[in-house]
Amino acid sequence: MQRFYxxxxxxxxxxxxxxxxxxxxxxxxxxxGDFDPLEMIMHHIxxxxxxxxxxxxxKEGKDVDIAIPLPVILIHDGSVHIFMSSDFxxxxxxxxxxxxxxxxxxxxxYLTDASGKINLNSEGVPxxxxxxxxxxxxNVASMWMSVLIMLALFIPAARKYRGKPxxxxxxxxxxxxxxxxxxxxxxIEQIGEKKADRFMPYIMTIFFFIWINxxxxxxxxxxxxSNVSGNIAxxxxxxxxxxxxxNVFGTKSYWKDIFATPGVPIxxxxxxxxxxxxxxxxxPFALMVRLFANITAxxxxxxxxxxxxxxxxxxxxxxxxxxxxxxxxxxxLLVGLLQAYIFALLSALFxxxxxxxEEEH
Amino acid sequence: xxxxxxxxxxxxxxxxxxxxxxxGAMEAMGRQPEVLSKIQTAMIIAAALVEGxxxxxxxxxxxxx
Numbered sequence: 001m002q003r004f005y006x007x008x009x010x011x012x013x014x015x016x017x018x019x020x021x022x023x024x025x026x027x028x029x030x031x032x033g034d035f036d037p038l039e040m041i042m043h044h045i046x047x048x049x050x051x052x053x054x055x056x057x058x059k060e061g062k063d064v065d066i067a068i069p070l071p072v073i074l075i076h077d078g079s080v081h082i083f084m085s086s087d088f089x090x091x092x093x094x095x096x097x098x099x100x101x102x103x104x105x106x107x108x109x110y111l112t113d114a115s116g117k118i119n120l121n122s123e124g125v126p127x128x129x130x131x132x133x134x135x136x137x138x139n140v141a142s143m144w145m146s147v148l149i150m151l152a153l154f155i156p157a158a159r160k161y162r163g164k165p166x167x168x169x170x171x172x173x174x175x176x177x178x179x180x181x182x183x184x185x186x187x188i189e190q191i192g193e194k195k196a197d198r199f200m201p202y203i204m205t206i207f208f209f210i211w212i213n214x215x216x217x218x219x220x221x222x223x224x225x226s227n228v229s230g231n232i233a234x235x236x237x238x239x240x241x242x243x244x245x246x247n248v249f250g251t252k253s254y255w256k257d258i259f260a261t262p263g264v265p266i267x268x269x270x271x272x273x274x275x276x277x278x279x280x281x282x283x284p285f286a287l288m289v290r291l292f293a294n295i296t297a298x299x300x301x302x303x304x305x306x307x308x309x310x311x312x313x314x315x316x317x318x319x320x321x322x323x324x325x326x327x328x329x330x331x332x333l334l335v336g337l338l339q340a341y342i343f344a345l346l347s348a349l350f351x352x353x354x355x356x357x358e359e360e361h
Numbered sequence: 362x363x364x365x366x367x368x369x370x371x372x373x374x375x376x377x378x379x380x381x382x383x384x385g386a387m388e389a390m391g392r393q394p395e396v397l398s399k400i401q402t403a404m405i406i407a408a409a410l411v412e413g414x415x416x417x418x419x420x421x422x423x424x425x426x
Binding site: 185189282285286289290293341342345346349 | 419420
């Protein structure tokens, strides 16, 4: 148990000791330092190649950004380029690897020429080619952190179940009620006693993974602040897992309900079959969009409330802003748990509908 | 502009739907407190399905605009 905390502490040290100090020589890109809430919000809710900690103006009036650089892994023309994101100097420098040049534009990597020119088309979208980007981005690093938290929570708890049964102690007494809640009120309730054990690990993993990622997203300062569960790729992959489990373990009667609905006349089937078929895909799609939209909306509301101070340029609005932020924070703590519960519950429901032969009427 | 009107209509519909789900669940819980947890689960599933339709409409509104 002690070992895991040591490892986490060590990792935290290693990561923070890499913190790079970069001073922006030039003036800000925004004219006259105008605060643009939309750009700030979009920057905070999207993924990024470094882990931003703080920005401030130092005594000489220069802008200082402190951020942890993360490894950039690019694949282009069959060659792999690995370097730290600090080489980009917050998007101002062009990185040369071999005879190829890379530049950041709005946190995405593009191929450029030596001068680092980004060609924009009439809609303001870059026309430059993109390399295949496998970087360890902020979201990936944050996800690894939540994996470590999960290991630190569950391995000590799981060890206690080896050997003689005894009174729950330590981590076990924290985790046991939640685990039992997931087992009894989600998995057994929806999938049934007989097949519950097979799907229990999956449902419990997604429940805790989503919940912990939601909570990490609510931490405004450094080790949190990323928007993992508000990233559509993350929720999409989780939804794909549920989709695969539902359809791979689907029984004969599950497919029969879709393609040959019993007790329905043939002409009605012509309407029902397309609807049922589309619903195979819309169920996981709704799972994906629900989690993404709920978490992203929460982040946007919180950031907008903070932006209020800077948009109105007065300190007197800050009590309103802070009070509302506190209220929204509390609400988001609830939403974080609720969305994890809903994702796990609906996954269990869909799996339960697919794997159980006879419906209990 | 039409997107904004559409989003407003979506929110009205979803709000009404989830409100009715909550109303029904609360009435049922008041009548039969002994099956409270079952009603709660069913309520959350129904509310999530209503919300799912609303989210579809929002995504479509994004795509159309």
